[in-house]
Amino acid sequence: MTIPAPGRIRPRRLRRTPALRRLAAQTRLHPADLVLPVFVREGLDEPRPLTSMPGVLQHTRDSLRHEAARAVEAGIGGIMLFGVPAHRDAVGSGATDPDGILNVAVRDVVAEVGDALVVQADLCLDEFTDHGHCGVLTPSGVVDNDATLERYAAMALAQAEAGAHLVGLSGMMDGQTGVVRDALDAAGHHDVAVLAYAAKYASAFYGPFREAVESQLEGDRRTYQMDPANRREAAREVAIDVAEGADVVMVKPAMSYLDVLADVAASSPVPVWAYQVSGEYAMIEAAAARGWIARRSAVTESVLSIRRAGADAILTYWATELAGWLAEEQ
Numbered sequence: 001m002t003i004p005a006p007g008r009i010r011p012r013r014l015r016r017t018p019a020l021r022r023l024a025a026q027t028r029l030h031p032a033d034l035v036l037p038v039f040v041r042e043g044l045d046e047p048r049p050l051t052s053m054p055g056v057l058q059h060t061r062d063s064l065r066h067e068a069a070r071a072v073e074a075g076i077g078g079i080m081l082f083g084v085p086a087h088r089d090a091v092g093s094g095a096t097d098p099d100g101i102l103n104v105a106v107r108d109v110v111a112e113v114g115d116a117l118v119v120q121a122d123l124c125l126d127e128f129t130d131h132g133h134c135g136v137l138t139p140s141g142v143v144d145n146d147a148t149l150e151r152y153a154a155m156a157l158a159q160a161e162a163g164a165h166l167v168g169l170s171g172m173m174d175g176q177t178g179v180v181r182d183a184l185d186a187a188g189h190h191d192v193a194v195l196a197y198a199a200k201y202a203s204a205f206y207g208p209f210r211e212a213v214e215s216q217l218e219g220d221r222r223t224y225q226m227d228p229a230n231r232r233e234a235a236r237e238v239a240i241d242v243a244e245g246a247d248v249v250m251v252k253p254a255m256s257y258l259d260v261l262a263d264v265a266a267s268s269p270v271p272v273w274a275y276q277v278s279g280e281y282a283m284i285e286a287a288a289a290r291g292w293i294a295r296r297s298a299v300t301e302s303v304l305s306i307r308r309a310g311a312d313a314i315l316t317y318w319a320t321e322l323a324g325w326l327a328e329e330q
């Protein structure tokens, strides 16, 4: 068998030098497109490292302000706050208490950074409930969709009062976007943006996050988060959230759902963000710690793949560090 020579068509021409590769690059990462998720723990004296997320901390109120200031210096686009309360109950009272840890943290960070970052708050009850579900339960233990919506509306108001620029609805209750939009508008918070976790899957890759927020969950979230088998359903979820007034839609997790992300990016009329979740972080850190993959290039490639699939912005625990690398490469 004779192998035909490539002749005139030689794709390698554009790969020959760093300058050619840089000019030919179709996708670029920029610090402004990165959002840093952070955890703040009520009643903590010292920041606490997380075993399953090496390099990530549960912050004190003080260390959180410091982390936010570093994020500003790195030029990233935003920060997403998760609160870990000292006490929990069946309805997640801490979520709507103005003195609850998440609302306090929003005020702290806004006081620290003002408008230099988009200050975002996770709008979900799971960190605040003693059963660990994202909503309140019926007497028989099922997550009660419509009763949960009332809690979300109250939580949105508490976060808006605290100064959040954007609320991130990660609970996957039907109707959550519309209810929260209406509640914000009725209270005069027309300017607070709503990020809808439109396509959020019931994923094993949230494992390390459960340590980070000291989750009380037993069982799983498969009656409200999406089935990993489903691709078409994401379009439906996005359409609903957009119709209900979502300013941004999210696909989560990212790397195992790049097909879904590409679909959503191709059709969404609003910006599409993706969340590179705790398990994605942990996998790369674990392999890198063993010397099995090159950490910096694996991190960069993973985030680039999410951008290439169509994410306009990416939530990643590497946001600040990656922004530093990008600045170095400039």
Ligand code: PBG
Pocket: 122, 124, 125, 126, 127, 134, 170, 171, 205, 206, 207, 208, 209, 221, 276, 277, 278, 279
């Ligand atoms: C729910 C929420 C979760 C994550 C973000 N928001 C956990 C879950 O749905 O079980 C996971 C994020 C991550 O794994 O990094 N409030």
